[in-house]
Amino acid sequence: MTFQGDGPLDTSSVSGGGGGGGGAGRIALGGGAGLIITLVALFFGINPGDLTGGGSATGAGNVNNGTSAEIQQQIDSCTLEKANTDDICRIVATVNSVNNVWNDQLQGYTEPKTVIFRDSVNTGCGAASSATGPFYCPADQTAYFDPSFFAQLKQMGGSDGPLAQEYVVAHEYGHHVQNLTGALQKGNRLGSQGPQSGSVRVELQADCLAGVWAYHADKGPDALLEPLTQQQISTVIQTAKAIGDDTIQGSRSNPEGWTHGSAAQRSRWFTTGYRSGDARQCDTFATNDL
Template identity: 45%
Template sequence: MTFNSNADVSGSGAKRRGPGGGVIAGGVGGLGAIAVILLQIFTGADFSSLLGGLGGGSTQAGPETEITQCETGADANARVDCRLAAGSKSINAYWASQVQGYRAPQLIIVDGSTPTSCGTASNETGPFYCPPEETVYIDPTFFDVLEQQFGDSAGPLAQLYVLAHEYGHHVQQITGIFDQYPSNGTGPYSNGVRSELQADCFAGAWVANAEKSTDENGVAYLQQVTDEQINDALDAAAAVGDDHIQAQSGQVNPESWTHGSSEQRQRWFQEGRRGGWQACDTFSVGNNL
Protein backbone atom coordinates (compact mmCIF):
# COMPACT_ATOMS: atom_id res chain seq x y z
CA MET A 1 0.00 0.00 0.00
CA THR A 2 1.59 3.24 -1.12
CA PHE A 3 1.15 6.66 0.45
CA ASN A 4 0.93 9.74 -1.73
CA SER A 5 4.32 11.33 -1.23
CA ASN A 6 2.90 14.82 -0.66
CA ALA A 7 0.26 13.77 1.89
CA ASP A 8 0.60 15.40 5.29
CA VAL A 9 0.81 12.54 7.80
CA SER A 10 2.17 14.59 10.71
CA GLY A 11 0.46 14.77 14.07
CA SER A 12 -0.57 11.13 14.32
CA GLY A 13 0.03 11.12 18.06
CA ALA A 14 1.87 7.81 17.82
CA LYS A 15 4.56 7.35 20.44
CA ARG A 16 7.68 5.27 20.83
CA ARG A 17 8.51 3.37 24.00
CA GLY A 18 11.23 0.98 25.07
CA PRO A 19 12.21 -0.81 28.28
CA GLY A 20 13.13 1.15 31.37
CA GLY A 21 14.43 0.14 34.79
CA GLY A 22 13.03 -1.33 37.99
CA VAL A 23 10.30 -3.91 38.48
CA ILE A 24 6.55 -3.62 38.77
CA ALA A 25 3.87 -6.22 39.41
CA GLY A 26 1.76 -7.23 36.46
CA GLY A 27 0.66 -9.98 34.17
CA VAL A 28 -0.49 -10.82 30.72
CA GLY A 29 -4.19 -10.65 30.04
CA GLY A 30 -6.50 -11.00 27.08
CA LEU A 31 -4.80 -10.82 23.70
CA GLY A 32 -1.32 -10.58 25.20
CA ALA A 33 -1.67 -14.01 26.79
CA ILE A 34 -3.03 -15.42 23.56
CA ALA A 35 -0.01 -14.10 21.68
CA VAL A 36 2.38 -15.80 24.10
CA ILE A 37 0.46 -19.08 23.81
CA LEU A 38 0.60 -18.94 20.02
CA LEU A 39 4.30 -18.20 20.15
CA GLN A 40 4.90 -21.30 22.25
CA ILE A 41 2.77 -23.39 19.90
CA PHE A 42 4.75 -22.63 16.78
CA THR A 43 8.25 -22.41 18.27
CA GLY A 44 8.05 -25.14 20.88
CA ALA A 45 9.97 -22.83 23.22
CA ASP A 46 8.97 -21.82 26.73
CA PHE A 47 8.00 -18.16 26.98
CA SER A 48 6.16 -18.50 30.29
CA SER A 49 8.51 -15.92 31.78
CA LEU A 50 6.54 -13.36 29.79
CA LEU A 51 3.46 -14.22 31.84
CA GLY A 52 4.51 -11.98 34.70
CA GLY A 53 1.22 -12.30 36.56
CA LEU A 54 1.93 -16.00 37.13
CA GLY A 55 4.91 -15.21 39.28
CA GLY A 56 7.36 -12.33 39.52
CA GLY A 57 7.18 -8.93 37.91
CA SER A 58 8.05 -7.07 34.76
CA THR A 59 10.39 -4.28 33.84
CA GLN A 60 9.04 -0.76 34.19
CA ALA A 61 8.35 1.08 30.98
CA GLY A 62 10.87 3.55 29.67
CA PRO A 63 9.91 7.11 28.74
CA GLU A 64 7.56 7.71 25.82
CA THR A 65 8.55 10.01 22.99
CA GLU A 66 6.20 11.24 20.32
CA ILE A 67 7.09 10.28 16.78
CA THR A 68 7.75 13.65 15.18
CA GLN A 69 9.95 12.89 12.15
CA CYS A 70 7.16 11.42 10.05
CA GLU A 71 5.80 14.38 8.14
CA THR A 72 4.88 13.24 4.64
CA GLY A 73 3.68 10.22 2.73
CA ALA A 74 7.21 9.89 1.40
CA ASP A 75 8.41 9.33 4.97
CA ALA A 76 5.71 6.69 5.43
CA ASN A 77 6.83 4.90 2.27
CA ALA A 78 10.45 4.91 3.43
CA ARG A 79 10.15 3.88 7.12
CA VAL A 80 8.07 1.25 8.87
CA ASP A 81 7.49 3.32 12.01
CA CYS A 82 6.29 6.25 9.90
CA ARG A 83 4.11 3.89 7.87
CA LEU A 84 2.40 2.66 11.02
CA ALA A 85 1.96 6.17 12.39
CA ALA A 86 0.58 7.41 9.07
CA GLY A 87 -1.60 4.35 8.71
CA SER A 88 -3.19 5.12 12.06
CA LYS A 89 -4.37 8.48 10.70
CA SER A 90 -6.15 6.82 7.78
CA ILE A 91 -7.65 4.07 9.95
CA ASN A 92 -8.86 6.57 12.55
CA ALA A 93 -10.37 8.76 9.83
CA TYR A 94 -12.30 5.78 8.47
CA TRP A 95 -13.71 4.69 11.80
CA ALA A 96 -14.56 8.25 12.81
CA SER A 97 -16.78 8.37 9.73
CA GLN A 98 -18.44 5.06 10.60
CA VAL A 99 -18.83 4.97 14.40
CA GLN A 100 -20.58 7.79 16.19
CA GLY A 101 -18.46 9.12 19.04
CA TYR A 102 -15.40 7.22 17.87
CA ARG A 103 -12.29 7.90 19.92
CA ALA A 104 -8.87 6.94 18.64
CA PRO A 105 -6.71 4.47 20.55
CA GLN A 106 -3.14 5.24 21.53
CA LEU A 107 -0.51 3.72 19.25
CA ILE A 108 2.78 2.72 20.86
CA ILE A 109 5.71 1.73 18.65
CA VAL A 110 7.74 -0.66 20.77
CA ASP A 111 11.54 -0.63 20.79
CA GLY A 112 12.63 -4.04 22.01
CA SER A 113 10.01 -4.66 24.69
CA THR A 114 7.87 -2.77 27.15
CA PRO A 115 5.47 -3.78 29.93
CA THR A 116 1.76 -3.08 29.63
CA SER A 117 -1.24 -3.88 31.80
CA CYS A 118 -1.92 -6.71 29.30
CA GLY A 119 1.60 -8.15 29.50
CA THR A 120 4.94 -7.60 27.80
CA ALA A 121 4.83 -6.09 24.32
CA SER A 122 7.61 -7.19 21.98
CA ASN A 123 8.16 -8.83 18.61
CA GLU A 124 7.90 -12.19 20.38
CA THR A 125 4.41 -11.57 21.72
CA GLY A 126 3.40 -9.90 18.48
CA PRO A 127 1.20 -6.83 17.95
CA PHE A 128 -1.78 -6.62 20.27
CA TYR A 129 -4.51 -4.36 21.56
CA CYS A 130 -4.76 -3.79 25.31
CA PRO A 131 -8.43 -3.06 26.14
CA PRO A 132 -7.96 -1.52 29.62
CA GLU A 133 -5.50 1.00 28.16
CA GLU A 134 -7.24 1.39 24.78
CA THR A 135 -3.78 1.11 23.28
CA VAL A 136 -2.26 -0.73 20.32
CA TYR A 137 1.28 -2.00 20.81
CA ILE A 138 3.44 -3.04 17.89
CA ASP A 139 7.14 -3.72 17.50
CA PRO A 140 8.03 -3.19 13.82
CA THR A 141 10.60 -6.00 13.96
CA PHE A 142 7.62 -8.37 14.24
CA PHE A 143 7.34 -8.09 10.47
CA ASP A 144 10.83 -9.56 10.16
CA VAL A 145 9.66 -12.47 12.30
CA LEU A 146 6.57 -12.86 10.08
CA GLU A 147 8.76 -13.08 7.02
CA GLN A 148 11.41 -15.35 8.51
CA GLN A 149 9.15 -17.75 10.41
CA PHE A 150 6.19 -17.95 8.04
CA GLY A 151 7.56 -17.03 4.63
CA ASP A 152 5.30 -14.00 4.25
CA SER A 153 6.73 -11.02 2.39
CA ALA A 154 5.29 -8.63 5.01
CA GLY A 155 5.01 -5.78 2.51
CA PRO A 156 3.41 -2.41 3.26
CA LEU A 157 -0.22 -3.52 2.99
CA ALA A 158 0.47 -6.66 5.01
CA GLN A 159 1.89 -4.41 7.72
CA LEU A 160 -1.09 -2.08 7.63
CA TYR A 161 -3.48 -5.04 7.63
CA VAL A 162 -1.93 -6.13 10.94
CA LEU A 163 -2.32 -2.59 12.29
CA ALA A 164 -5.91 -2.29 11.06
CA HIS A 165 -6.73 -5.65 12.65
CA GLU A 166 -5.64 -4.34 16.06
CA TYR A 167 -7.66 -1.16 15.53
CA GLY A 168 -10.57 -3.47 14.79
CA HIS A 169 -10.25 -4.77 18.33
CA HIS A 170 -10.44 -1.19 19.56
CA VAL A 171 -13.72 -0.76 17.69
CA GLN A 172 -14.97 -3.92 19.39
CA GLN A 173 -13.98 -2.47 22.75
CA ILE A 174 -15.60 0.95 22.43
CA THR A 175 -18.79 -0.33 20.79
CA GLY A 176 -19.42 -2.95 23.48
CA ILE A 177 -18.81 -6.05 21.34
CA PHE A 178 -16.26 -7.39 23.82
CA ASP A 179 -18.77 -6.97 26.65
CA GLN A 180 -21.58 -8.57 24.66
CA TYR A 181 -19.49 -11.57 23.59
CA PRO A 182 -16.96 -12.25 26.37
CA SER A 183 -14.26 -14.84 25.91
CA ASN A 184 -15.54 -18.40 26.33
CA GLY A 185 -12.39 -20.42 25.90
CA THR A 186 -10.76 -21.75 22.77
CA GLY A 187 -12.04 -23.71 19.80
CA PRO A 188 -13.08 -23.13 16.19
CA TYR A 189 -16.43 -21.58 17.17
CA SER A 190 -15.34 -19.74 20.32
CA ASN A 191 -16.02 -16.06 20.87
CA GLY A 192 -12.27 -15.49 20.74
CA VAL A 193 -12.06 -16.85 17.20
CA ARG A 194 -15.16 -14.91 16.19
CA SER A 195 -13.71 -11.65 17.54
CA GLU A 196 -10.43 -12.22 15.69
CA LEU A 197 -12.18 -12.97 12.42
CA GLN A 198 -14.35 -9.90 12.89
CA ALA A 199 -11.20 -7.79 13.36
CA ASP A 200 -9.88 -9.23 10.09
CA CYS A 201 -13.17 -8.27 8.45
CA PHE A 202 -12.96 -4.76 9.89
CA ALA A 203 -9.44 -4.47 8.47
CA GLY A 204 -10.74 -5.46 5.05
CA ALA A 205 -13.47 -2.82 5.27
CA TRP A 206 -10.84 -0.15 5.93
CA VAL A 207 -8.66 -1.34 3.04
CA ALA A 208 -11.60 -1.01 0.66
CA ASN A 209 -12.03 2.63 1.68
CA ALA A 210 -8.46 3.60 2.55
CA GLU A 211 -7.82 5.84 -0.46
CA LYS A 212 -10.85 7.97 0.46
CA SER A 213 -9.25 9.38 3.64
CA THR A 214 -7.56 12.74 3.10
CA ASP A 215 -5.33 15.12 5.00
CA GLU A 216 -6.36 18.67 5.96
CA ASN A 217 -5.46 19.88 2.47
CA GLY A 218 -7.67 17.31 0.76
CA VAL A 219 -4.78 15.12 -0.38
CA ALA A 220 -5.53 11.40 -0.12
CA TYR A 221 -3.24 9.62 2.32
CA LEU A 222 -3.05 6.49 0.21
CA GLN A 223 -3.02 5.50 -3.43
CA GLN A 224 -5.44 2.90 -4.73
CA VAL A 225 -4.50 -0.56 -3.58
CA THR A 226 -3.17 -2.99 -6.17
CA ASP A 227 -3.97 -6.67 -6.64
CA GLU A 228 -0.38 -7.53 -5.73
CA GLN A 229 -0.72 -5.66 -2.43
CA ILE A 230 -4.02 -7.40 -1.65
CA ASN A 231 -2.36 -10.75 -2.26
CA ASP A 232 0.41 -9.76 0.12
CA ALA A 233 -2.15 -8.96 2.82
CA LEU A 234 -3.92 -12.26 2.17
CA ASP A 235 -0.61 -14.07 2.53
CA ALA A 236 -0.13 -12.38 5.90
CA ALA A 237 -3.63 -13.40 6.99
CA ALA A 238 -2.87 -17.00 6.01
CA ALA A 239 0.50 -16.94 7.77
CA VAL A 240 -1.09 -16.15 11.12
CA GLY A 241 -3.93 -18.68 10.83
CA ASP A 242 -4.05 -21.08 13.75
CA ASP A 243 -3.80 -24.15 11.53
CA HIS A 244 -0.75 -22.78 9.73
CA ILE A 245 0.98 -21.83 12.98
CA GLN A 246 0.23 -25.19 14.58
CA ALA A 247 1.42 -27.04 11.49
CA GLN A 248 4.89 -25.70 12.25
CA SER A 249 4.94 -27.95 15.32
CA GLY A 250 3.48 -30.90 13.44
CA GLN A 251 0.03 -31.09 15.05
CA VAL A 252 -3.13 -29.15 14.23
CA ASN A 253 -5.73 -29.06 17.02
CA PRO A 254 -8.82 -26.96 16.19
CA GLU A 255 -10.04 -27.16 19.79
CA SER A 256 -7.12 -24.96 20.83
CA TRP A 257 -7.68 -22.33 18.15
CA THR A 258 -7.87 -18.70 19.23
CA HIS A 259 -7.72 -16.77 15.93
CA GLY A 260 -9.19 -18.97 13.19
CA SER A 261 -7.78 -20.90 10.27
CA SER A 262 -5.83 -19.39 7.41
CA GLU A 263 -8.80 -19.84 5.08
CA GLN A 264 -11.16 -18.16 7.53
CA ARG A 265 -8.87 -15.20 8.10
CA GLN A 266 -8.49 -14.62 4.38
CA ARG A 267 -12.20 -15.05 3.73
CA TRP A 268 -13.36 -12.63 6.40
CA PHE A 269 -10.80 -10.05 5.30
CA GLN A 270 -12.28 -10.29 1.83
CA GLU A 271 -15.81 -10.17 3.24
CA GLY A 272 -15.01 -6.80 4.78
CA ARG A 273 -13.56 -5.54 1.50
CA ARG A 274 -16.69 -6.53 -0.38
CA GLY A 275 -19.43 -5.66 2.10
CA GLY A 276 -17.96 -3.12 4.49
CA TRP A 277 -17.91 -3.43 8.27
CA GLN A 278 -21.67 -4.08 8.28
CA ALA A 279 -20.91 -7.50 6.76
CA CYS A 280 -18.65 -8.43 9.66
CA ASP A 281 -21.11 -10.01 12.12
CA THR A 282 -19.13 -13.17 12.84
CA PHE A 283 -21.22 -13.83 15.95
CA SER A 284 -24.52 -14.59 14.20
CA VAL A 285 -23.37 -17.09 11.56
CA GLY A 286 -23.42 -20.18 13.77
CA ASN A 287 -20.92 -22.75 12.57
CA ASN A 288 -20.63 -21.12 9.14
CA LEU A 289 -17.42 -19.35 10.09
Protein backbone atom coordinates in the same frame (compact mmCIF):
# COMPACT_ATOMS: atom_id res chain seq x y z
CA MET B 1 4.16 2.73 -2.59
CA THR B 2 0.79 2.84 -0.88
CA PHE B 3 0.61 6.35 0.57
CA GLN B 4 0.13 9.32 -1.70
CA GLY B 5 1.34 12.87 -1.29
CA ASP B 6 3.72 14.34 1.22
CA GLY B 7 3.53 16.48 4.32
CA PRO B 8 3.50 15.90 8.07
CA LEU B 9 1.43 13.26 9.79
CA ASP B 10 -0.69 13.59 12.91
CA THR B 11 1.46 12.06 15.64
CA SER B 12 -0.57 13.29 18.60
CA SER B 13 -1.75 9.80 19.57
CA VAL B 14 1.50 7.96 18.78
CA SER B 15 4.45 7.71 21.12
CA GLY B 16 7.71 5.80 21.37
CA GLY B 17 8.59 3.31 24.05
CA GLY B 18 10.42 0.15 24.92
CA GLY B 19 13.99 -1.01 25.01
CA GLY B 20 16.24 -2.65 27.47
CA GLY B 21 17.08 -6.29 27.88
CA GLY B 22 14.88 -9.22 28.76
CA GLY B 23 11.41 -7.79 29.12
CA ALA B 24 8.62 -10.03 30.30
CA GLY B 25 7.30 -12.42 27.70
CA ARG B 26 3.85 -12.51 29.24
CA ILE B 27 1.06 -10.01 29.42
CA ALA B 28 -1.96 -9.67 31.68
CA LEU B 29 -5.00 -9.23 29.51
CA GLY B 30 -7.85 -7.27 30.93
CA GLY B 31 -9.83 -4.13 31.28
CA GLY B 32 -12.66 -2.65 33.25
CA ALA B 33 -14.74 -4.52 35.81
CA GLY B 34 -12.34 -7.43 35.97
CA LEU B 35 -12.83 -8.27 32.31
CA ILE B 36 -10.32 -10.84 31.07
CA ILE B 37 -10.02 -10.60 27.31
CA THR B 38 -8.45 -13.31 25.22
CA LEU B 39 -7.25 -11.27 22.31
CA VAL B 40 -3.49 -10.94 22.10
CA ALA B 41 -0.39 -12.74 21.15
CA LEU B 42 -2.44 -12.13 18.05
CA PHE B 43 -0.13 -13.54 15.45
CA PHE B 44 1.82 -16.27 17.18
CA GLY B 45 -0.92 -18.78 17.98
CA ILE B 46 -0.19 -18.58 21.70
CA ASN B 47 -3.02 -19.60 24.00
CA PRO B 48 -4.09 -16.31 25.62
CA GLY B 49 -5.21 -18.28 28.67
CA ASP B 50 -1.54 -19.05 29.31
CA LEU B 51 -0.62 -15.38 29.20
CA THR B 52 -2.68 -14.05 32.08
CA GLY B 53 -0.60 -12.88 34.99
CA GLY B 54 2.30 -11.01 33.48
CA GLY B 55 4.25 -8.19 35.02
CA SER B 56 2.89 -5.24 36.88
CA ALA B 57 1.69 -2.30 34.84
CA THR B 58 3.51 0.97 35.31
CA GLY B 59 1.85 2.97 32.58
CA ALA B 60 1.59 2.65 28.83
CA GLY B 61 4.95 2.70 27.11
CA ASN B 62 6.87 3.51 30.29
CA VAL B 63 10.63 2.81 29.98
CA ASN B 64 13.86 3.58 31.77
CA ASN B 65 16.32 4.30 28.98
CA GLY B 66 16.80 6.46 25.92
CA THR B 67 15.17 4.15 23.41
CA SER B 68 11.75 5.73 23.72
CA ALA B 69 13.21 9.17 22.99
CA GLU B 70 14.95 7.84 19.88
CA ILE B 71 11.74 6.28 18.58
CA GLN B 72 9.80 9.42 19.42
CA GLN B 73 12.25 11.53 17.44
CA GLN B 74 11.69 9.31 14.43
CA ILE B 75 7.92 9.44 14.90
CA ASP B 76 7.99 13.23 15.04
CA SER B 77 9.91 13.36 11.75
CA CYS B 78 7.42 11.19 9.87
CA THR B 79 5.78 12.38 6.67
CA LEU B 80 3.52 10.64 4.18
CA GLU B 81 6.48 10.29 1.84
CA LYS B 82 8.60 8.61 4.52
CA ALA B 83 5.73 6.22 5.23
CA ASN B 84 6.49 4.50 1.94
CA THR B 85 10.04 3.58 2.98
CA ASP B 86 10.17 3.55 6.79
CA ASP B 87 8.39 0.97 8.99
CA ILE B 88 7.81 3.32 11.92
CA CYS B 89 6.40 6.05 9.70
CA ARG B 90 4.27 3.45 7.92
CA ILE B 91 2.69 2.57 11.27
CA VAL B 92 2.04 6.26 11.98
CA ALA B 93 0.52 6.87 8.55
CA THR B 94 -1.68 3.79 8.89
CA VAL B 95 -2.88 5.04 12.26
CA ASN B 96 -3.87 8.29 10.56
CA SER B 97 -5.69 6.43 7.80
CA VAL B 98 -7.48 3.97 10.10
CA ASN B 99 -8.65 6.76 12.40
CA ASN B 100 -9.96 8.70 9.40
CA VAL B 101 -11.96 5.70 8.19
CA TRP B 102 -13.46 4.77 11.56
CA ASN B 103 -14.30 8.35 12.43
CA ASP B 104 -16.46 8.26 9.28
CA GLN B 105 -17.80 4.73 9.65
CA LEU B 106 -18.53 4.37 13.37
CA GLN B 107 -20.67 6.82 15.28
CA GLY B 108 -19.08 7.68 18.61
CA TYR B 109 -15.65 6.42 17.57
CA THR B 110 -12.87 7.57 19.87
CA GLU B 111 -9.27 7.29 18.78
CA PRO B 112 -7.01 4.94 20.76
CA LYS B 113 -3.37 5.60 21.48
CA THR B 114 -0.48 3.81 19.82
CA VAL B 115 2.93 2.96 21.28
CA ILE B 116 5.78 1.90 19.00
CA PHE B 117 8.36 0.08 21.09
CA ARG B 118 11.48 -2.04 20.98
CA ASP B 119 12.23 -5.15 23.01
CA SER B 120 9.86 -4.67 25.95
CA VAL B 121 7.18 -2.33 27.22
CA ASN B 122 4.93 -1.84 30.23
CA THR B 123 1.23 -1.45 29.51
CA GLY B 124 -2.10 -1.14 31.25
CA CYS B 125 -2.39 -4.92 30.75
CA GLY B 126 1.02 -5.76 32.19
CA ALA B 127 4.54 -6.14 30.83
CA ALA B 128 5.13 -7.42 27.30
CA SER B 129 8.09 -8.21 25.08
CA SER B 130 8.58 -8.25 21.34
CA ALA B 131 7.76 -11.98 21.43
CA THR B 132 4.17 -11.11 22.27
CA GLY B 133 3.64 -9.68 18.79
CA PRO B 134 1.46 -6.65 18.02
CA PHE B 135 -1.42 -6.30 20.47
CA TYR B 136 -4.18 -4.07 21.75
CA CYS B 137 -4.69 -3.47 25.46
CA PRO B 138 -8.30 -2.53 26.33
CA ALA B 139 -7.30 -1.40 29.82
CA ASP B 140 -5.42 1.61 28.45
CA GLN B 141 -7.06 1.62 24.98
CA THR B 142 -3.66 1.47 23.33
CA ALA B 143 -2.25 -0.54 20.41
CA TYR B 144 1.37 -1.67 20.72
CA PHE B 145 3.79 -2.42 17.88
CA ASP B 146 7.42 -3.47 17.69
CA PRO B 147 8.46 -2.95 14.03
CA SER B 148 10.82 -5.92 14.22
CA PHE B 149 7.70 -8.10 14.02
CA PHE B 150 7.42 -7.42 10.30
CA ALA B 151 10.65 -9.33 9.63
CA GLN B 152 9.41 -12.19 11.79
CA LEU B 153 6.13 -12.20 9.90
CA LYS B 154 7.98 -12.73 6.63
CA GLN B 155 9.89 -15.64 8.18
CA MET B 156 6.52 -17.17 9.08
CA GLY B 157 5.47 -17.08 5.44
CA GLY B 158 3.71 -13.73 5.43
CA SER B 159 4.52 -10.77 3.26
CA ASP B 160 6.66 -7.77 4.15
CA GLY B 161 4.82 -5.67 1.58
CA PRO B 162 3.53 -2.28 2.74
CA LEU B 163 -0.17 -3.18 2.68
CA ALA B 164 0.46 -6.40 4.59
CA GLN B 165 2.13 -4.34 7.33
CA GLU B 166 -0.75 -1.90 7.28
CA TYR B 167 -3.16 -4.82 7.67
CA VAL B 168 -1.41 -5.69 10.95
CA VAL B 169 -2.08 -2.16 12.25
CA ALA B 170 -5.67 -2.15 11.00
CA HIS B 171 -6.30 -5.52 12.68
CA GLU B 172 -5.23 -4.12 16.06
CA TYR B 173 -7.42 -1.08 15.55
CA GLY B 174 -10.22 -3.51 14.76
CA HIS B 175 -9.86 -4.70 18.34
CA HIS B 176 -10.35 -1.12 19.52
CA VAL B 177 -13.55 -0.91 17.48
CA GLN B 178 -14.64 -4.15 19.16
CA ASN B 179 -13.85 -2.68 22.55
CA LEU B 180 -16.10 0.28 21.76
CA THR B 181 -18.96 -1.86 20.43
CA GLY B 182 -18.89 -4.52 23.15
CA ALA B 183 -17.71 -7.34 20.88
CA LEU B 184 -14.66 -8.01 23.09
CA GLN B 185 -16.89 -8.54 26.10
CA LYS B 186 -19.14 -10.85 24.08
CA GLY B 187 -16.15 -12.84 22.89
CA ASN B 188 -14.87 -13.21 26.43
CA ARG B 189 -18.12 -14.85 27.50
CA LEU B 190 -17.81 -17.45 24.72
CA GLY B 191 -14.45 -18.86 25.73
CA SER B 192 -10.81 -18.69 24.66
CA GLN B 193 -10.25 -21.90 22.68
CA GLY B 194 -11.96 -23.98 20.03
CA PRO B 195 -13.20 -23.50 16.45
CA GLN B 196 -16.39 -21.74 17.61
CA SER B 197 -14.85 -19.94 20.58
CA GLY B 198 -15.20 -16.29 21.42
CA SER B 199 -11.49 -15.78 20.82
CA VAL B 200 -11.72 -17.09 17.25
CA ARG B 201 -14.81 -14.95 16.58
CA VAL B 202 -13.04 -11.87 17.93
CA GLU B 203 -9.95 -12.43 15.79
CA LEU B 204 -11.88 -13.16 12.60
CA GLN B 205 -14.02 -10.08 13.13
CA ALA B 206 -10.89 -7.95 13.55
CA ASP B 207 -9.63 -9.33 10.22
CA CYS B 208 -12.94 -8.38 8.62
CA LEU B 209 -12.78 -4.89 10.12
CA ALA B 210 -9.27 -4.53 8.70
CA GLY B 211 -10.81 -5.36 5.33
CA VAL B 212 -13.45 -2.66 5.82
CA TRP B 213 -10.63 -0.19 6.43
CA ALA B 214 -8.84 -1.29 3.25
CA TYR B 215 -12.04 -0.80 1.22
CA HIS B 216 -12.40 2.82 2.34
CA ALA B 217 -8.73 3.79 2.72
CA ASP B 218 -8.15 4.65 -0.95
CA LYS B 219 -11.47 6.39 -1.59
CA GLY B 220 -12.53 10.02 -1.40
CA PRO B 221 -10.66 13.30 -1.84
CA ASP B 222 -8.85 12.94 1.50
CA ALA B 223 -7.75 9.33 1.03
CA LEU B 224 -4.20 8.75 2.24
CA LEU B 225 -3.68 5.57 0.21
CA GLU B 226 -3.21 5.36 -3.51
CA PRO B 227 -5.72 3.09 -5.29
CA LEU B 228 -5.01 -0.43 -4.09
CA THR B 229 -4.07 -3.11 -6.57
CA GLN B 230 -5.01 -6.77 -6.57
CA GLN B 231 -1.35 -7.61 -6.11
CA GLN B 232 -1.28 -5.59 -2.89
CA ILE B 233 -4.43 -7.30 -1.65
CA SER B 234 -2.80 -10.66 -2.40
CA THR B 235 0.01 -9.80 0.03
CA VAL B 236 -2.58 -9.37 2.77
CA ILE B 237 -4.21 -12.69 1.90
CA GLN B 238 -0.78 -14.34 2.00
CA THR B 239 -0.16 -12.84 5.43
CA ALA B 240 -3.59 -13.77 6.81
CA LYS B 241 -3.02 -17.37 5.73
CA ALA B 242 0.46 -17.43 7.28
CA ILE B 243 -0.94 -16.58 10.72
CA GLY B 244 -3.83 -19.03 10.76
CA ASP B 245 -3.87 -21.45 13.66
CA ASP B 246 -3.55 -24.45 11.35
CA THR B 247 -0.61 -22.89 9.50
CA ILE B 248 1.28 -21.99 12.66
CA GLN B 249 0.63 -25.31 14.37
CA GLY B 250 1.17 -27.39 11.21
CA SER B 251 0.50 -31.11 11.47
CA ARG B 252 -0.04 -30.71 15.22
CA SER B 253 -3.04 -28.47 14.65
CA ASN B 254 -6.11 -29.36 16.67
CA PRO B 255 -9.17 -27.16 16.13
CA GLU B 256 -10.09 -27.52 19.79
CA GLY B 257 -7.00 -25.50 20.63
CA TRP B 258 -7.56 -22.73 18.08
CA THR B 259 -7.64 -19.14 19.27
CA HIS B 260 -7.47 -17.17 16.00
CA GLY B 261 -9.04 -19.23 13.23
CA SER B 262 -7.66 -21.15 10.29
CA ALA B 263 -5.73 -19.74 7.35
CA ALA B 264 -8.81 -20.05 5.14
CA GLN B 265 -11.04 -18.35 7.71
CA ARG B 266 -8.70 -15.43 8.28
CA SER B 267 -8.28 -14.72 4.60
CA ARG B 268 -12.03 -15.16 3.96
CA TRP B 269 -13.10 -12.72 6.65
CA PHE B 270 -10.60 -10.09 5.54
CA THR B 271 -11.95 -10.51 2.01
CA THR B 272 -15.54 -10.18 3.28
CA GLY B 273 -14.72 -6.81 4.81
CA TYR B 274 -12.72 -5.64 1.82
CA ARG B 275 -15.34 -6.54 -0.77
CA SER B 276 -18.29 -5.11 1.16
CA GLY B 277 -16.77 -2.13 2.97
CA ASP B 278 -19.57 -2.69 5.48
CA ALA B 279 -18.81 -3.43 9.13
CA ARG B 280 -22.27 -4.98 9.47
CA GLN B 281 -21.03 -7.85 7.31
CA CYS B 282 -18.39 -8.61 9.97
CA ASP B 283 -20.72 -10.12 12.57
CA THR B 284 -18.83 -13.31 13.32
CA PHE B 285 -21.06 -13.79 16.37
CA ALA B 286 -24.19 -14.26 14.24
CA THR B 287 -23.04 -17.39 12.40
CA ASN B 288 -21.50 -20.77 13.06
CA ASP B 289 -20.20 -20.87 9.48
CA LEU B 290 -16.90 -19.23 10.33
